Amino acid sequence: MLRVSNLVKYYKRTLAVDGVSFEVANGEIVGLLGPNGAGKTTTLRCITGIVQPTDGVIEIDGINLAEREEEAKRRLAFVPEVPTPYEMLTVLEHLRFIAMAYQTMTRFEERAEALLRRFELFDKRNDLVLSLSKGMKQKLAVACAFIHEASVILLDEPLIGIDPKGIRELKEMIGTARQESKSILISTHMLDTAERLCDRIIILRKGVVIAEGSLEELSRRAKMGEDATLEDVFLSLTEESDRVEGTDIS
C-alpha cells in the first residue's frame, strides 16, 4: 500500500504541493485529477524519490522512503509523463536492464515476450529504442513498469499518445494488477476513463486536495445528482474552489 502524509514541495519559491495526504490501499485504483499545474506530477515524482520533498512522509508497504530508500523504491513502478528511455539499447536490452536493476529476472524471457507482444513491440525487440515512435516509447515505458513485480504502480498520464489497442491492453493490465492486490495511482485528464477505471478519485488544485472519494461521494459533495458524470463533478468542484478563493481575495 501507499501512504502519503502531509507532503510539501517547494521548487525554490514556488509551492507546488501544499500538505497533501492520502492513501492507496492494496487492490485499489486511485485517480489523481486536477487542472494543469495542480501538482500531480510533482506528487508522483516525490513518491518515486526523483524529487526530494520539502516536508512530509512517504511510505510504501509501511517502508519509509526517506529512511529505507532502496527497499521502498524496489516496490515501486513508475510510468513518467515524458519517458526518457536509454536510446542506445535495443528494446529487449532495455527491458532486461530494468529487470536486472530490480533483481526480478525470474522467467524474464517469457514475461518480456508476453509484454512486448501485448504492446505490438515484439517485432521491434532488436531495434534501438532511438528508432521507436513516440507512442512506442510510451508503451515501452509501460512495459518497463510492469516487468518488475512492484506492489505500488504510479502512472502519470499514461494514456497520452498510446493507440486504442495499447490503451485497452494497459487498462486490462491495471485491472489485473488490482486483482493481484497492488496499489495503483494514476494521474489523468481523461475523466471518462478515470470514471470507469478508478475506485476512488483525488482532486488536486494548486497543490491542495480539494475533494476525495468515490464518484458517488464526490457527486454528493458537489450537490449533483446520481447521473452526474465525473466531468460535471470535476468542473463543479474546481470552479467552486476558484470562487471561494476569489471571495477570499476580495
Ligand SMILES: Nc1ncnc2c1ncn2[C@@H]1O[C@H](COP(=O)(O)OP(=O)(O)OP(=O)(O)O)[C@@H](O)[C@H]1O
Ligand atoms: N522542475 C520544476 N521547477 C520549478 N517549478 C516546477 C517544476 N516542476 C513543476 N513546477 C511547478 O510546480 C507546479 C505543479 O506542477 P506539476 O507539474 O506538478 O503539475 P501537474 O498537475 O502535473 O500539471 P499538468 O496537468 O500540466 O501535468 C506548477 O506551478 C509548476 O510550474
Ligand SMILES: [Mg+2]
Ligand atoms: Mg503533470
